[in-house]
Amino acid sequence: MSMSDASGTSGGRERLVVVGGDAAGMSAASQARRLKGPDELEIVAFERGHFTSYSACGIPYWVGGQVDDRDELIARTPEEHRSRGIDLRLRTEVVEIDVDRGRVRARDVDTGAEAWTSYDKLVIATGARPIRPDMPGAGAPGVHGVQTLDDGQELLDTLTRARGRRAVVVGAGYIGVEMAEALINRGYGVTVVNRGAEPMATLDPDMGRLVREAMEGMGITMVNDAEVTKILTGDDGRVRAVATEAAEYPADVVVLGIGVRPQTALARAAGLPLGERGGLLTDLAMRVRGHEDIWAGGDCVEVLDLVAGRERHVALGTHANKHGQVIGTNVGGGYATFPGVVGTAVSKVCDLEIARTGLREKDARRAGLRFETVTIESTSRAGYYPGASPMTVKMLAEQRTGRLLGVQIVGREGAGKRVDIAAVALTAGLTVEQMTALDLGYAPPFSPVWDPVLVAARKAAGKVRGASQGAPV
Known part of the structure; x- marks a missing residue:
């Protein structure tokens, strides 16, 4: 079912549309609102999930029990955003960007109803998505990626229902090692299956070896130089093991920690410029290259590495919040830049x-x-x-x-x-x-x-x- 948005801007106001309601998107919306009131700038923000402005970095500590309540990870609730004059629409996913006509098509996740919304200025803050291996069983119940609060809640629900206490973490980067700790804290026996020679590929192997030795000393079983070939399921369809070419590792729950990719399918379909890693390319003001009225920030963009002198994809909340501040300042009539990162x-x-x-x-x-x-x-x-x-x-x-x-x-x-x-x-x-x-x-x-x-x-x-x-x- 499709509905049409009446709406162009009215009363001489400009309209800012924000796609994505987490760190970069809502920081941009909030900063723009500080600089321009509702009589000058209408702000409409779309978020397909249930939550806004939350700390995704805190999810492993919530899952592990160091953080008691999910709401502690939420910096600003939808109601708080709305009270500041931001038209925030939850459970609404933008499915198309029409650059030529300056509008986006959004779908209500629960009802399927669709509507077009026009924009004068657009912010793309669609984030990143966990990499899911293309193999049998990857979508089975009990297999989890961890990127959003909804993902974290689904994992906690699985941990509550699981019949056994065996966990396999696939991947040994930041997400993998943090989730290994969370599962240890939940009383699970943890096996980490890692395709690299050592965990933490963001380190040189000699430093990664120190991490492996410490993890093994904590009782975590490390399986390195191993590629997962399939995820095995039981008669009930739920995960029961993770298989490599050499062995099977029993599992009551599997957490995928093999990294994330920029979530830029919308941008790609709209013909916006993407980099080598699939992230949106912007100028120093976080404006999408070649598009005067479109900005992008957060985990969906590539940024300049100030040491290597080339673009790279770095998915961190610290950068996303800074991007949002820069974008909101520029949308609101000020001037700000994001020069790049050193990879900390x-x-x-x-x-x-x-x-x-x-x-x-x-x-x-x-x-x-x-x-x-x-x-x-x-x-x-x-x-x-x-x-x-x-x-x-x-x-x-x-x-x-x-x-x-x-x-x-x-x-x-x-x-x-x-x-x-x-x-x-x-x-x-x-x-x-x-x-x-x-x-x-x-x-x-x-x-x-x-x-x-x-x-x-x-x-x-x-x-x-x-x-x-x-x-x-």
């Missing part, structure tokens, strides 16, 4: 903290850079202070110039957020020699006299100097 991310599995920023070795090689690497062992606090825990820091620096290229950190409490020192240094374009003079805070409860990141910088600076002195003129 942190995660944890039980008490192990994992962090990275900048380039891995293979990223640097792909970018045509020559580099030196160093790895150091240190502690989170002064060695004599109670609670000091080991920490491994790996650093990459460009040959000759000494420019910092990347840092990876694996350790216990106090390790993860140290990566922020390196993220700032990367953004500022510092050399490892310059980093050694950074005036960081020191007291025995917080760090050794030389912070582990600065110890790595000193070692890297020495290696760069040595390579330069030995290089032919």
Whole structure:
């Protein structure tokens, strides 16, 4: 059934249409509303799910029980958005963008009714979708991707109903290791099946090995260099095992943690420009390239990697919220830009903290850079202070110039957020020699006299100097 939207703009007002009601979309809508009142700008937002403005990053901690209530993950409810003059339409999915006529076609998820809505300005914030393997059983009951609050609720419902306590996580990236922790906390025996040689492909393999050893020490069964070929089901149609070419792993629940892809089918069908990874391409103002009145942000876009100098897809809520602020400012008549990212991310599995920023070795090689690497062992606090825990820091620096290229950190409490020192240094374009003079805070409860990141910088600076002195003129 199709309905027609009467609506063009009225009374001289412009209309902003937002597709997607999470971080980027509703941040854009809220910021635009702060700058322009309802008499100047009408805002219509479409969200196909039940929730808006929530922390998808918090879902593993809700599933694992560290967060008691789903509503704690919601930053702003639909009612709060509506009270600010935003026409928010839940359970309504945009199924077509008509760029030539400046309108979108939306479908009511529950009734199937459709209507066209015109726009003067459009924001695309459709997010990303979990990668589901194309194999038998991937859609069986008990198999879950985890990207939205609705996904999290479905997984919790399965955990409540499951007859056994065996879980298999497919994939060992950020989502995989966080969900492994959540399932351990729920009392499940957990097997992680990973196609790579080591978990956390966002790290170099030597650092990933440290993560594997720690996970195995926590009782998680790690199966590396293994490709899932099918998901087996029982007589009731529900999942019963995950199969690789070599073995079967019994499962009462399966969580897919093999990454996400930009959700850009709508944009592709509308002829909007997409990058190598399938994300929308924008300018620094987050305006879709070649389209004056269309913006895009969040997990559906590709952004500039400031270190490698190329676009990449990075699905993080921190970026999505910044994109939304930039878009809303520009839609509202101001001016703002999003210059790019350096690739900073942190995660944890039980008490192990994992962090990275900048380039891995293979990223640097792909970018045509020559580099030196160093790895150091240190502690989170002064060695004599109670609670000091080991920490491994790996650093990459460009040959000759000494420019910092990347840092990876694996350790216990106090390790993860140290990566922020390196993220700032990367953004500022510092050399490892310059980093050694950074005036960081020191007291025995917080760090050794030389912070582990600065110890790595000193070692890297020495290696760069040595390579330069030995290089032919």
